[in-house]
Amino acid sequence: MNPVATTSKNKPPRSLKSDRRQPPKKSKVNNKGLYLRAVKDAFVKLNPKYAIKNPVMFLVWVGTIITLLVTIDPYLFGQVSGENLQRFNGLITGILFFTVWFANFAEAVAEGRGKAQADALRSTKSETLARKLSPDGSITEVPSTSLRQSDTVYVVAGDIIPADGEVIMGVASVDESAITGESAPVLKESGSDVASSVTGGTRIISDELIIRITADPGKGFIDRMIALVEGAERSKTPNEIALTVLLAVLSLVFLFVVVTLPAIAFYVKSSISVPILIALLVALIPTTIGGLLSAIGIAGMDRVAQFNVIATSGRAVEACGDVNTLVLDKTGTITLGNRLAEEFIPINGHSIEEIASVALAASVFDDTPEGKSIVRLAEKFGAKVEFDRNQSEPVDFSAKTRMSGTNLPGGYQARKGAVRAILGFVRSRNGQDSPELNAAYEQVSHQGGTPLAVCLDREIYGIIYLKDIVKPGIRERFDQLRRMGVRTIMLTGDNRITASVIATEAGVDDFIAEATPEDKIYVIQSEQAKGKLVAMTGDGTNDAPALAQANIGVAMNTGTQAAKEAANMVDLDSDPTKLIDIVSIGKQLLITRGALTTFSLANDIAKYFAIIPVLFATANLQSLNIMKLTSINSAILSALIYNALIIPALIPLALRGVKFRPLTANQLLQRNILIYGLGGVIAPFIAIKLIDMLITVVGLA
Structure with missing residues (x-):
């Protein structure tokens, strides 16, 4: 193809060749560097403007400041009795500080994974020269950053595609390993509904193309990927907001409980110092889930990214966990697709x-x-x-x-x-x-x-x-979805008899035969009218309305720009069956958040019954000290140490997620209560007693 009559003045100079480079291959995350950066970021997040975003941990942050002041001046809030007050207050301050720091560290580790992916993507971007086509057919060399939507460029073998666009002339092989990690080249051609979209930063390795630019600088696909995986555009999801409000209310309730304790202590002729009250408050509020909540959400997006899927927001990932209906095309999703x-x-x-x-x-x-x-x-x-x-x-x-x-x-x-x-x-x-x-x-x-x-x-x-072949194992996957309460609907252009045979073999719940693009929207709207959340995949321009209508729309990377913009997820591998995995990841996110919330609240109940009785032991109420803890000080320190250490202990679970099992909501609730509820009650009793014994031996209290 020779799209223009090239003269000597508009031939590309040799300097353009020097800008061509191989895109880096995806590499494993450097865990050592990740943790070192997380340690640094955890200190940065101690800044009040970051700390106040988490109400529970901000309460701990304020408590740390107050106990630090009391450590400096033990009599700041009046006369108190006791020995080694500064050492005891200093220990409380240190433990509270590490409680906040561990929560920041958990979030920083989760964010660090996204930043590592963003760095790899950012390395694929550089300002290169582009051959811009003028209306008269001449070629002008311009920086890629100056290209605007609707501009037309000419690329040849070896060039980096300067920006996102649509192929309007030519056929060529394109290396997309910079964004997909797959080394096999992809054929791009004009006039194709699913093979005409190209991404800026990928490299053309054969032939030549004329491309119409579809994205302005800074708004291309890789730019959006960088912003999303880095977390720059991450906002709390509705469930996170609701849970944050719940945790804040619980913290406020415990605050009122703690504030009333001095009056009760005075009535039974006992006394409680300010550091002990603060320590008691921190031990009782749900700091475990408060410290891990952000990490769980970020890790959910990261798990989706590990599947080579880019989500537009955490809201989209979370919504996958609530999906009730999957609308799937037969060809390429349920069957192998090569009829x-x-x-x-x-x-x-x-x-x-x-x-x-x-x-x-x-x-x-x-x-x-x-x-x-x-x-x-x-x-x-x-x-x-x-x-x-x-x-x-x-x-x-x-x-x-x-x-x-x-x-x-x-x-x-x-x-x-x-x-x-x-x-x-x-x-x-x-x-x-x-x-x-x-x-x-x-x-x-x-x-x-x-x-x-x-x-x-x-x-x-x-x-x-x-002849078309149903994909191996697809029936088992649909059985798993059915056990989770997810209904599957197959759309196909085949006649009703063929569709019925394939539906039976694949194990879908329902099917629509001889389906048209309009039928997709009708099916989605019908399910949504019943109060269902619907997910579907698509790749063509005719799929864009349905993708926009669905609660979760997953566009294929090989699809058109319209499909990508209408969807709230893009699958870089262009594998329609991945929708099933995405739903599983969304449900795993919700399961993990629910499990750790259950564990955290059960912890608080256990710590309440472990510590409160000790506070009144000096008032001849020793019988209440059922755990036989050594003293008030050792009980407080033991509870605080457990409270701080449980956060880093649960970081791997928060990042990895609770193991997913295809169970119904009731079964999951029963399992969470049995494992994380009962476990959350038992673990603090055992751990606090062991820490109390260790503190007594060491002589810290």
């Missing part, structure tokens, strides 16, 4: 050779894998192209006509397509139905194949049997 011609079934007295010749004529311009397989099968039966291609006109397939073919020299019309579409075509030319057609149609449909009718003008020659 191939398996057999010709002639009817109306025609021979296999005759149907092969007509099928070849109808498919000679069909470059899809399906069309090429029909050509190969026809050639096996000796069919040949015996007409002038240059005087023939291809008729492309469309969702409305549901057929394709060739207008042959002499006015003849060869068509192949859905049986009803071909029947309508034949009837419009005064042709007649055939009882044999229905028999052949049902024969193929009952085998789970797709029947295509073949005709020449008003005469139907027979049926092409297209």
Whole structure:
């Protein structure tokens, strides 16, 4: 292809070649560097403007400041009795400080993973020279950062594609490993609904393309990826906000409880110092989930990113966990997608050779894998192209006509397509139905194949049997979703009999046969009207309205720009079945948050019954000290140490997530109460007693 008449003045200079480079391969995250950066960031997050965003941990932060002041001046709030007050107050201050720092560290580690991915993506971006095409056909070299939407550029083998765009002329191989991690090149061509979109920062490795730019500087796909995985645009999800409010209310309740303790202590002729009150408050408020809440949400987005899926927000990931209905295309999602011609079934007295010749004529311009397989099968039966291609006109397939073919020299019309579409075509030319057609149609449909009718003008020659294979293991995955309460609906353009066979084999709950693009929106709206949250995948421009309508829309990276912009997730691997994994990750996020919340609240209950009785032991109420803790000071320090250490102990679980199991909501609730509720009650009693014994031996209290 030579899109313009290039003169010597607009040939690219040698300096342009020096800007070409290999995109870096994805590498494993450097854990040592990640943790070192998290240690530093944890100190930065001690800044009040960051700390105040987490109400629970901010309360601990304020308590740390107060106990620090009391450490400096033990009598700041009046006379108190006791020995080694400064040492005891200093120990409380140190433990409270590390409680806040551990919570910051958990969040910083989760954010660090995203920043590492962002750094890798950022390294793929650089300002390069681009060949901008002017309306008169001349080429001007401009910096890639100066390109704007609707500009047109010319790229050749070895060039870095300067910005996101759509191919408007040419066919070329593009290396997209910079964003997908896959080294295999991807074919990009103009006029394709799913292979014309290109991403800035990827590299063209063969041939040449003319690209229309679709994104202004700083708004391209990689720019959005960097912002999202780095967390710059992360905002709290509705569930996080609701849980944060709940934790804040619980903290306020415990604050009122602690404030009333001095009056109770005075009544029973006991006394409680300010540091002990603060320590007691911190031990009782839900600091565990408060410290890990942000890390859980960030880690959920990170797990999605590890699946090579970019989510537009944490809200989208979280919503996946609440999905009730999955709307899935059959081809490429439930089946392997490479439907191939398996057999010709002639009817109306025609021979296999005759149907092969007509099928070849109808498919000679069909470059899809399906069309090429029909050509190969026809050639096996000796069919040949015996007409002038240059005087023939291809008729492309469309969702409305549901057929394709060739207008042959002499006015003849060869068509192949859905049986009803071909029947309508034949009837419009005064042709007649055939009882044999229905028999052949049902024969193929009952085998789970797709029947295509073949005709020449008003005469139907027979049926092409297209064979499609259900993906291995897909039935088991749908069974898992069903156990989680997720309903699956298959959409297919196949006839109802074929769709029923495939649906039964795959194990989906429902199906829509002979579906059109409008049917997708109708199905989604119908499910949403029942109060369901719906997820679906798509890649074409005609999928964009449905992707926008769905609660979760996952666009394929090979899809059009319109599909990517309408969706709230983009799958870099362009694997439609990944939607099932995304739903599992969303549910795992909710399960993890629920499990750790249950554990944290159970901890608070246990610590309440472990510590409160000790406070009144000096008032001849020793019988309340059921754990036989050594003293008030050792009990307080033991509870605080456990409270601080449980946060880093649970960081791996928060980042990795609770192991996902396909259970119903009630089953998950029962499991959480049994494991994390009961465990959250037992663990503090054991740990606080052991720490108390250690403190007594060491002599800290």
